[in-house]
Amino acid sequence: MDEQAHIPRPLIDKLFNLGVMGIEVPEAQGGSEAQFFHAVLAVEALSRVDPSIAVLVDVQNTLVINALLRWGTADLKDRYLPRLARDTVGAYALSEAGSGSDAFALATRAIESGDSLVLNGRKLWITNAHEAGVFIVFATVNPDAGYRGITACVVERGSAGCTVGRKEDKLGIRASSTCELLLEDCRVPRANVLGEIGKGYKVAIETLDEGRIGIGAQMVGLAQGALDHAVRYTKERKQFGKAVADFQAVQFELARAATELEAARLMVYNAARLRDGGTPFVKEAAMCKLFASEMAERVTSLAVNLYGGYGFVKDYPVEKLYRDAKIGQIYEGTSNLQLQTIAKQILG
Numbered sequence: 001m002d003e004q005a006h007i008p009r010p011l012i013d014k015l016f017n018l019g020v021m022g023i024e025v026p027e028a029q030g031g032s033e034a035q036f037f038h039a040v041l042a043v044e045a046l047s048r049v050d051p052s053i054a055v056l057v058d059v060q061n062t063l064v065i066n067a068l069l070r071w072g073t074a075d076l077k078d079r080y081l082p083r084l085a086r087d088t089v090g091a092y093a094l095s096e097a098g099s100g101s102d103a104f105a106l107a108t109r110a111i112e113s114g115d116s117l118v119l120n121g122r123k124l125w126i127t128n129a130h131e132a133g134v135f136i137v138f139a140t141v142n143p144d145a146g147y148r149g150i151t152a153c154v155v156e157r158g159s160a161g162c163t164v165g166r167k168e169d170k171l172g173i174r175a176s177s178t179c180e181l182l183l184e185d186c187r188v189p190r191a192n193v194l195g196e197i198g199k200g201y202k203v204a205i206e207t208l209d210e211g212r213i214g215i216g217a218q219m220v221g222l223a224q225g226a227l228d229h230a231v232r233y234t235k236e237r238k239q240f241g242k243a244v245a246d247f248q249a250v251q252f253e254l255a256r257a258a259t260e261l262e263a264a265r266l267m268v269y270n271a272a273r274l275r276d277g278g279t280p281f282v283k284e285a286a287m288c289k290l291f292a293s294e295m296a297e298r299v300t301s302l303a304v305n306l307y308g309g310y311g312f313v314k315d316y317p318v319e320k321l322y323r324d325a326k327i328g329q330i331y332e333g334t335s336n337l338q339l340q341t342i343a344k345q346i347l348g
């Protein structure tokens, strides 16, 4: 999947059958009616093997379904939650070529026209876009109003004027699709607005605050996968007449990695627990993503080192996990943006 930069549809169907594509969706709407914490656990578990599959599940649950559950009208929930739990992948389209960290400088326009909004613009870097049947799109009804113009709405794949563009050729999480989304006079019913017109910034801020706990979980899972490989390999690989894991220097490196990993995991679980308990969690969410993504880079790098030359080739899984780890410091807010959030929270 990494080589071909593709997730086969039968595997996605298995994720739906497992119930991990609609974790918080009520049972009455076909979901698993579990909690956000369970979504975090699913993302962590899947990331041990493949962080690309995990991010597909992560975006579906922590961003798309989460936004619908929190901001959708009863009608929007009835129309979309059963589909998202059953067979439809969702995507979350905020970023553009000119607006990443400064997300609310987005240029995609939404013009109010009778019972519709008419969208024009280009979204970039949209995870799941290749597979998605629905998109949560952020556009502005009034560029002069700054963030107060931002509006979120649900756009169907196949709507006239909505086209998925080219797939990015990436360093890591290669199987996960990342595409452009082109909107040209794309008419969306006003009933598809999430929250209120001009209040989309709240949808974005609040879902991304939660979403980054999921990215923390992705980083914890992939680091655990890499550490498991490293432990197994160093116990098997013999040099100087004994297993590499018998050298105390190697044992200490593994022990330090396991300790950092445990710290990151507890930070992620704590943020998820606070979120489910309705307690403030923004600082903890930013901290867990910042720490877990930096930890994942260190732990996967160590795993590559401990495989020696075999760590540098594609015959073994650790070089892939090392490449996959890098994205954790970039998406859903770069590390600098997490630091900015943490600083704001502690300085008041």
Ligand SMILES: Cc1cc2nc3c(=O)[nH]c(=O)nc-3n(C[C@H](O)[C@H](O)[C@H](O)COP(=O)(O)OP(=O)(O)OC[C@H]3O[C@@H](n4cnc5c(N)ncnc54)[C@H](O)[C@@H]3O)c2cc1C
Pocket (backbone or CB within 6 Å): 059, 092, 093, 094, 095, 097, 098, 099, 100, 101, 102, 124, 125, 126, 127, 128, 170, 178, 327, 330, 331, 332, 333, 334, 335, 336, 337, 340
């Ligand atoms: C694989 C992948 C998947 C993605 N999936 C999605 C998705 O599904 N939906 C979506 O909407 N977006 C998605 N993104 C976009 C992602 O969220 C952005 O790339 C990210 O927020 C950074 O924005 P940028 O790329 O424009 O970088 P920039 O904002 O241009 O940042 C460049 C550098 O400047 C630094 N910087 C910027 N502002 C500041 C500041 N104020 N203080 C200090 N440093 C600063 C940053 O930390 C970074 O190091 C994805 C990106 C990738 C690569």
